[in-house]
Amino acid sequence: MPEVQINNVYDLLAWLCAIIAALSLDEQQSLTREYELAQKTRLIEREFDFFDMKGPDKEKTYEFLSEEQINVICAKVNHWRQTDSAKVYILYLLTYLAGYFDFDKAFSHFLTDELCEEVAAETWSFVALNSNCDEVGGALVPKFRPIWEKNNIRTPQELNCSPFALLTNYLWIPKKFGEEEWEVTHFYLSERSISINKNEPLIVIASSGQRENTFSYHCDEEIKRFIIDQYNDEACGRLQDKIKRVLESAAQQNAHIVLFPEMLGTTEIQNNICQYLSDSNNEYPALICLPSTELPILTERHTYCNTTFVINGSGEKITEYHKQHPFCLDEASKTKTDEKANPLIEHYYEPIRPDWKINVFHVKGVGRIGLVICADVFREKMVDYLFRVLQVNVLLVMAYTKGTDAFFRALDMASNAYCDVIWCNACASYEKPTEKDPVVVYFSFGHKQRSRYYCKYCGKGDDKCGSCIAIIKIATEYMREEEPDFIPF
Numbered sequence: 001m002p003e004v005q006i007n008n009v010y011d012l013l014a015w016l017c018a019i020i021a022a023l024s025l026d027e028q029q030s031l032t033r034e035y036e037l038a039q040k041t042r043l044i045e046r047e048f049d050f051f052d053m054k055g056p057d058k059e060k061t062y063e064f065l066s067e068e069q070i071n072v073i074c075a076k077v078n079h080w081r082q083t084d085s086a087k088v089y090i091l092y093l094l095t096y097l098a099g100y101f102d103f104d105k106a107f108s109h110f111l112t113d114e115l116c117e118e119v120a121a122e123t124w125s126f127v128a129l130n131s132n133c134d135e136v137g138g139a140l141v142p143k144f145r146p147i148w149e150k151n152n153i154r155t156p157q158e159l160n161c162s163p164f165a166l167l168t169n170y171l172w173i174p175k176k177f178g179e180e181e182w183e184v185t186h187f188y189l190s191e192r193s194i195s196i197n198k199n200e201p202l203i204v205i206a207s208s209g210q211r212e213n214t215f216s217y218h219c220d221e222e223i224k225r226f227i228i229d230q231y232n233d234e235a236c237g238r239l240q241d242k243i244k245r246v247l248e249s250a251a252q253q254n255a256h257i258v259l260f261p262e263m264l265g266t267t268e269i270q271n272n273i274c275q276y277l278s279d280s281n282n283e284y285p286a287l288i289c290l291p292s293t294e295l296p297i298l299t300e301r302h303t304y305c306n307t308t309f310v311i312n313g314s315g316e317k318i319t320e321y322h323k324q325h326p327f328c329l330d331e332a333s334k335t336k337t338d339e340k341a342n343p344l345i346e347h348y349y350e351p352i353r354p355d356w357k358i359n360v361f362h363v364k365g366v367g368r369i370g371l372v373i374c375a376d377v378f379r380e381k382m383v384d385y386l387f388r389v390l391q392v393n394v395l396l397v398m399a400y401t402k403g404t405d406a407f408f409r410a411l412d413m414a415s416n417a418y419c420d421v422i423w424c425n426a427c428a429s430y431e432k433p434t435e436k437d438p439v440v441v442y443f444s445f446g447h448k449q450r451s452r453y454y455c456k457y458c459g460k461g462d463d464k465c466g467s468c469i470a471i472i473k474i475a476t477e478y479m480r481e482e483e484p485d486f487i488p489f
Helices: 009-021 025-034 037-047 067-080 088-100 103-111 233-252 267-279 374-378 380-389 405-417
Strands: 117-120 123-126 138-142 170-174 183-189 202-207 215-220 225-231 257-259 287-289 293-296 304-311 317-322 328-337 343-349 357-363 367-373 394-398 420-424 440-444 468-474 485-488
Touching: 009 025, 009 067, 009 088, 009 103, 009 138, 009 170, 025 088, 037 088, 067 088, 117 317, 123 317, 138 183, 138 357, 170 380, 183 317, 202 233, 202 420, 215 343, 225 233, 233 257, 233 267, 257 394, 267 293, 267 304, 304 367, 317 357, 317 367, 357 380, 367 374, 367 380, 374 380, 374 394, 374 405, 380 405, 394 405, 405 420, 405 440, 420 468, 440 468
Parallel strands: 183 357, 202 257, 257 287, 367 394, 394 420
Antiparallel strands: 117 123, 123 183, 138 170, 202 468, 215 225, 225 343, 287 304, 293 304, 304 317, 328 343, 357 367, 420 440, 468 485
């Protein structure tokens, strides 16, 4: 009998992944080096007479194995685990099963399963393909490849001789990453909501918001936090109108994703935009990240969550994301000075508390899309988790900051992960933006080694510099890219 719950092939694959993950790094690398693709099919079909890659079972879904067959497999695996020379058979079985049943058919079947929840039109959420996550200590998730990914690109997993690099259609996500444990929710956006092919780019609209700030704040000396006092209703009204214009432009551009900066929004704006989209007959982008807002945590004094609503083109809420890493505001003290009578720099932190939750959006032809807010990119382990473990192909970054160099250095990690990064800052964070104070930057690490584009209107005068949108087209053909278009509003 299996030692963990196994109801289908996904559960079985996850169990095999957990067995391999429990081996030392040297043992894992040794298995990868011993692995011989030519032997895989012959060895596995010799061990299990109910497998036949040439037979009709190829079209079966993830539920095709009987309880008796699962027990036979598990007994054999437990036998292999006892002998070092036979452990490579576990890897053979893992890769064999991963290619044995039809991936697309099985995943479509999974979406209708009780493990999934349709959170918005053509969008499903799930934690894992396998139902035994807690028992095996990890999650199995689909691995959709971006159309633009070159077949001969060596991933970090491949370069490190990881056995999991041999899985073409799946990712193994361990529950713990070092000392940290993230709660990851996966969202699948159907091809009817986002359709990408080789003849069309992935179009992302990034908006800087507006030059006018929407909120005021003060620094609390007692708790060393900066606290938002209030949002300006008139400024928020103008921002709301701007968001509507951006969305209408995105619809005209046939964009797939819209990205706004952080901090400028309010709950009222988020709700009103959802209603606006719901009432409209236009077709808007399938993934919209509205300007975030700081919401008080009622059970804790002076504690907030910096939250963005992620919605679809119909105004339906897909999910929300809470910023994980607080921003540090450096303020020159008017009352405290050093020995030379120079003002001392005081540090005030954003009063937020992390919830250790990450969202990943899965899109066929694009892969995995990640979302973070501003200082989250300084949480090295979090960004490393996104790039190395979740292997996001596109990372969306919402920001409100005057400083950029530290962000760009942190995001350089994306170059080794072949991840395209779109960093969207707020014009309002600058007193007067210049060409050296970018509001939208696109790093095309997924297409070539390094590329940064800045808004060409910054610092060109009030008639051009201010509210604008960047139209970023991520080409579906490798090494074919376009400089983003910046359109003043």
